Amino acid sequence: MFRDRLDAAGRLAAKLQRYRDRKDALILAVPRGGLPIGGVLARELGLKLDVILTKKIGHPVNPEFAIGAVSLTDAAIDAALIERERIPSDFIASSISRIRESLRRRYRMYRGAARPLPVAGKTVILTDDGAATGRTLLAAIELLRSEGAGRIVAALPVAPPDTVRVLERGADEVVCLEAPGDFMAIGQFYEDFSQVTDEEAIAILRENAPSARPP
Numbered sequence: 001m002f003r004d005r006l007d008a009a010g011r012l013a014a015k016l017q018r019y020r021d022r023k024d025a026l027i028l029a030v031p032r033g034g035l036p037i038g039g040v041l042a043r044e045l046g047l048k049l050d051v052i053l054t055k056k057i058g059h060p061v062n063p064e065f066a067i068g069a070v071s072l073t074d075a076a077i078d079a080a081l082i083e084r085e086r087i088p089s090d091f092i093a094s095s096i097s098r099i100r101e102s103l104r105r106r107y108r109m110y111r112g113a114a115r116p117l118p119v120a121g122k123t124v125i126l127t128d129d130g131a132a133t134g135r136t137l138l139a140a141i142e143l144l145r146s147e148g149a150g151r152i153v154a155a156l157p158v159a160p161p162d163t164v165r166v167l168e169r170g171a172d173e174v175v176c177l178e179a180p181g182d183f184m185a186i187g188q189f190y191e192d193f194s195q196v197t198d199e200e201a202i203a204i205l206r207e208n209a210p211s212a213r214p215p
Contacts, residue, residue: 004192005033005129008157008177009040015175016125016155021046024150025123028052030136031110032196033186034128039204041127041155049208050117051110051201052126053103054139057095060087068092069139070099072107072116076142109198110205120148126171127155129193130186134163141170158189 002008019025026048029038035051042049056066057077067087068077075096082092107116124144131137141152154171160183167174178189187193 002157002190004190004194005036005157005196006040008129008190009037010044011177012037012127012155012157012175013041013044015177016041016045016153019045019047019123019125019153022123024121025125026050026117026119027125027127028117028119028140028144030126030128030140031106032198032201033130035201035204036196037127037129037155037157039208041125042208045125047125048117049205051107051205052140052144053107054136054143055099055103056135056139057092057099059085060091066135066139069143070096070103071140071143071147072100072103074143074146075100076139076146110202111209114209119144121150123151123153124149125153125155129157130189131156131159131163131167132183132186134159134166137167138170141167158186159183 027038027041028050029035031051038049054069054071057068057070059065059067067081068075077092126137126140137154144152152171153173153175154167155175158178159176161179161181164174164176164179
């Protein structure tokens with residue numbers, strides 16, 4: 001049981017000390033719950049912090065079924081599935097364009113005109129306040145691979161054992177403090193699991209803002 005996200009982040013930072021002050025490492029946090037975790041990790045480890053935004057591309061018939069994912073700079077598509085399902089290329093293209101524009105609007109809200117931190121050749125510590133299915137993190141990992149990340153470390157306070165095993169197949173390293181067999185929801189392992197507001201998320205990013213040129 002963690003007192004709150006800051007408590008969880010402090011314990012997680014202790015497990016990641018080998019990355020302290022690494023010039024080739026950075027932290028990417030999944031908003032919004034991952035940002036308090038990322039903010040503590042950035043301060044404790046002396047690393048830069050940014051937010052990672054991804055969103056799935058839904059199947060044209062069943063939007064809940066993911067056929068790919070989009071980030072601010074790239075897209076990862078299940079080519080075999082698209083061919084098998086005969087999904088039109090113009091649907092994929094329009095979905096990527098629409099989703100990316102929504103991600104850009106959200107990124108501007110969080111980071112203003114700052115350019116996203118480059119990940120090519122970097123060690124990326126990807127963090128959130130926990131993971132249930134791991135789908136969001138897996139999509140992020142796949143996109144980071146396509147963007148040339150050198151090493152991907154998934155760092156989490158809590159996730160169920162099956163999710164940890166799935167993440168281990170995608171990331172180069174998984175650091176998960178707790179993997180309880182009775183996992184039902186992330187919030188059950190926090191005494192205080194209050195919602196993180198956009199204002200709080202923006203404040204954390206501003207406190208840890210790297211220098212960046214406008215796009």
